[in-house]
Amino acid sequence: MRIIYIHQYFVTPEEGGAVRSYHLAKGLVETGVEVEMITAHSSGEYDFKMVEGIKVHYLPVAYDNTFGFAKRSVAFFSFVRLAKQLLKKLNRPDLLYITSTPLTTGLIGLWAKRRLALPYIFEVRDLWPEAPVQVGAVKNPVLKKALYKLEKRIYQHALKIVALSPGIRNYIENIVPAGDISLIPNFSDVKFFKPSFQKDEEYLKELDWKKEALSFAYTGAIGDVNAVGELLDFAEEAQLRNKNWQFAIMGKGKRLAALKIIAKEKKLNNLKFLPFGDKVAVRKLLSVTDVSFISFDHLPVLKTNSPNKFFDAIAMGNAIMVNHKGWVYNLVKRNKIGVVYDSQKMDLGIAKMEALDADRKRLKGMKHRASDLAVLHFSKEKALSRLLFTLDPKKYPLPTIDEVYMLIA
Missing domain, CATH: 3.40.50.2000 (Glycogen Phosphorylase B;)
Structure with missing residues (x-):
């Protein structure tokens, strides 16, 4: 053929x-x-x-x-x-x-x-x-x-x-x-993206991240419809509440420059912007990440999306924090691999992550189930x-x- x-x-x-x-x-x-x-x-x-x-x-x-x-x-x-x-x-x-x-x-x-x-x-x-x-x-x-x-x-x-x-x-x-x-x-490229349940301490030092602190990452496009700004709002609230959580954004797009300005205005000491990288760079970041943020703007058509970043994240054994309802939301809920975040209910979102931070056994279960989902079905x-x-x-x-x-x- x-x-x-x-x-x-x-x-x-x-x-x-x-x-x-x-x-x-x-x-x-x-x-x-x-x-x-x-x-x-x-x-x-x-x-x-x-x-x-x-x-x-x-x-x-x-x-x-x-x-x-x-x-x-x-x-x-x-x-x-x-x-x-x-x-x-x-x-x-x-x-x-x-x-x-x-x-x-x-x-x-x-x-x-x-x-x-x-x-x-x-x-x-x-x-x-x-x-x-x-x-x-x-x-x-x-x-x-x-x-x-x-x-x-x-x-x-x-x-x-x-x-x-x-x-x-x-x-x-x-x-x-x-x-x-x-x-x-x-x-998911499950042969390339594999769970790393032991975090690379040298890379953690490079990021100035603490090994035991709950870590969040967004990787992918940073455009008008990706709603990455919601992660900045969440990071700001975490900082105001003195959480030792740490955040990173790796990607490119027309909204990147504006988000960097917003982060500076919010004085987000817990958030890092990393240069857009190839799959090796994405894997390196996800290997020290606990929770991957999967987000889109709140339009009905965007519920149908099949985002690459989700499949990379589950292959790496990341728990998922999803901000929109759709088929990814259904996969997260049905397979118990993460939490749903509603930007209009910040207190609830913080409470969900506090519970996950306090129960590392539950977090570990989510990470294992995410990896299994990638291998078995995707x-x-x-x-x-x-x-x-x-x-x-x-x-x-x-x-x-x-x-x-x-x-x-």
Whole structure:
């Protein structure tokens, strides 16, 4: 089988960020599937690299998450145009595997199906345009109507659709009830992220953290919808109450500079901002962390998210502090791997963490159950088996019942 995988934001573990496409593409190559990746980079010219057996084409399309709506739109459509041009030059694949966001990548699939008679599978990471509409980034009623129409067309013409969470799957089912939709959530690299129940004392010194103090960390994007500011509020309250708790934030995004100013104004001596790092840096921080903060703004569409940081955290055996209701909330509650934090009920949030701090046996149980959840249900190997089944169910039957459905039933 030969696949052309299209992901505008493809990155490797060394680059840091969301590496789902890297692991899935690498896994496909290891099973004998030929994979070519079409992606973009900020360089001014085309480049080609072999990455772990993946043939990667880098198109010259500059992008940064600090871009405004207009500059983002230019980047999205530039990628579509250049990807079309490249597809006409490449050897014909059996199918295209196209991942969003942005939604505009679906235009490549629609064009390829019409002009080249190529089928495509469309992977939905986030709901577009629903997310930018709810956030307020898209307000024009004509544009909204056009985007929703485009979304429906992309789903209707896809050979199959891959959803990253139950909420995304349910949303798509309402739009295209006859669609062939698979659920393949984000996953844990359990061979790389492993629990470290003994904290690295040298790294603790580097952070100026105390070994026995309860530690919290946020790793990931720091944008408008990530609600990282709620962790600053929690840290401030902990400091006011003379808790010896310690906090760290590692990430990048358009809200980072503003959060640093807020932290300085609040005089948060218990909070550190760490430079954005690759997976090795994330693992190092999580290895000395007790509780990972998993947060999103309080919009209905964001309940459907399948955040990479959650799966990294549980693989490392971190307890979870989740600020929003959704499928991650359900996983946390059902599997007893953390606590729910409501920023509007600060006293309750502090009380929950005081109880956890006082009962380290309970905390240890949460950490062990988190690690078990990652290994048993969310390993990258299980995600790959689900993807192979989606590609060719006769050749690659699922070896076991899909436990993800059981977890969220």
